[in-house]
Amino acid sequence: MTTSDLIKKMFLSFHDKNNDAFFLAAREYIDHEKRKKHTIVAKELEKALYSANGSSEKGKRFKNAMPIPRDTEKGFPLLEIQHFDISMDSLLICSETKQQLEQIIKEFKDADVFATYNLQNKKKVLLCGKPGTGKTFSARIVSSVLQIPLVYVRFDSIISSYLGETASNLRKVFDFIENGTWIVLFDEFDIIGKNRDDSHEHGEIKRVVNNFLQMLDNIKGDSLILAATNHQYMLDPAIWRRFDDVIYYELPDEDIRKALFELYLRPIKKDPDIDFPKAVTLTQSLSPADIKMITEEAMKLSILDSRPCLSQSDIEAAIHKFIRREKVKNNQMGDR
Ligand SMILES: Nc1ncnc2c1ncn2[C@@H]1O[C@H](COP(=O)(O)OP(=O)(O)O)[C@@H](O)[C@H]1O
Ligand SMILES: [Mg+2]
Incomplete structure (x- = not known):
């Protein structure tokens, strides 16, 4: 399709007041710009489409177009879209840790510049440290500073008692993420990362872990993926390797x-x-x-x-x- 065809499609769906069709057409147009390597334009348009308007409207169009995925068996939502307005100043951590977090934010903003050097911004970051040290809080701050909604995924809610369900739940979550640009937090990541042989569920958990890692490896799009855990020592080395950066939250001095x-x-x-x-x-x-x-x-x-x-x-x-x-x-x- 040509550029004018795509714009025409958007105009027509606007005329029909069809939000879903408008969203899909806009998405198609952004992908079209991306294919032409107009990355800066594409990013600006994406920002405008997903989050740039008034706070009550944030993410609304997106939600209309793509329903929140649900557990097939029990029907509960597998993720939550959250909006925050918290400044970096409210996070009190040692300066090295803060710098690390700030660099991730800067890299995200400068992804296009990096691309011209054939470099990639850090996209998968593991946050670890004792409970209550600011891991979940940090994800909210990153989302606030970048003005991109947070996709909050609680790991234990995804793990279903049926293994087949777990894999399909994960797939649904990743499909959702890949359809937009988000800050994603896989919170309470410990469950999937537990590297223990003593559990009779070990084999099953291991399959789930591999499944998740494969999806993480192959994830498409520009989202920033954060995973938080209180039990970094329990995480498998195979998981560590998958992340571009690991941020450790110490107890405050x-x-x-x-x-x-x-x-x-x-x-x-x-x-x-x-x-x-x-x-x-x-x-x-x-x-x-x-x-x-x-x-x-x-x-x-x-x-x-x-x-x-x-x-x-x-x-x-x-x-x-x-x-x-x-x-x-x-x-x-x-x-x-
Ligand atoms: N480093 C910090 N600086 C300021 N407030 C913090 C910090 N860490 C935690 N808090 C406060 O404690 C609350 C709970 O922290 P949280 O981020 O949920 O901890 P974690 O996810 O590491 O277990 C936060 O919402 C925030 O109000
Ligand atoms: Mg937490």
């Missing part, structure tokens, strides 16, 4: 813990004599998510007490409550 307290206590007035260094010492080896929870509890304590300012004792009470809770969780209370 003292400076970052202090910054977290300041950030999350920003909404409330504070006593001038609050001892942040002490709070920082008391929260050694806690994650950013833990500290966020503590600050929320501390603010509640002061609000419930109708005091005008948050005090040191609110912070310490919240920390002790948290630590106690963790002990219960880890069954360290000393009772049977």
Whole structure:
């Protein structure tokens, strides 16, 4: 089809108010530009088609054209399209990790420039580290900064009790992803990545892993694929190799813990004599998510007490409550 044929097709579907046909025609036109190696034009058009208009409209046309894939057996959705507006400044991590993340964003933006040098931007990135260190949060930030919706896939929801279903669920998810340009997060990736021989399901899981890796290897399109796991040591080396980059999220050091307290206590007035260094010492080896929870509890304590300012004792009470809770969780209370 010629360029004018394709544009005519779009005009006609616009005239008919047929969103689906319009979307397909626009998609065809973008592919046409790509084939002509007009990558910058194609990318601009893609951006306009998928996400550039007002926030409530974001992704709407796309959703009309391609339904969210569902589990064949049980019918639940296999993925979720999410929109966020979170700035990079809200992520407090060590500067090397942040730079790594920023480079991935820059590479994505400069993919066309790279292409002229025959280089590829990093497209498959593994995020690993302890729970609550900001892996899921980072994916939301990447999606916000790039203004591309996040396709959120929870791994455990894809793994069906029937192996055949799992493979077909995966295929459906990949088909969906390949039909657009997205930031994709395969969250809680551990399940598929578990490299353990002790499970009787080992053979099955292994087949699922291979299936997933094959699809990841052959994935088409410009989407940025992120996978997050809390158990990086359990991941098979074969999986590591498949990723262009691995970002490791460490627990926050003292400076970052202090910054977290300041950030999350920003909404409330504070006593001038609050001892942040002490709070920082008391929260050694806690994650950013833990500290966020503590600050929320501390603010509640002061609000419930109708005091005008948050005090040191609110912070310490919240920390002790948290630590106690963790002990219960880890069954360290000393009772049977
Ligand atoms: N590095 C961080 N800086 C600031 N806030 C963080 C950070 N890590 C986690 N948080 C807060 O904790 C919440 C939960 O973190 P999350 O990204 O879900 O952790 P993970 O996916 O690594 O288990 C986030 O939504 C965010 O509010
Ligand atoms: Mg997470």
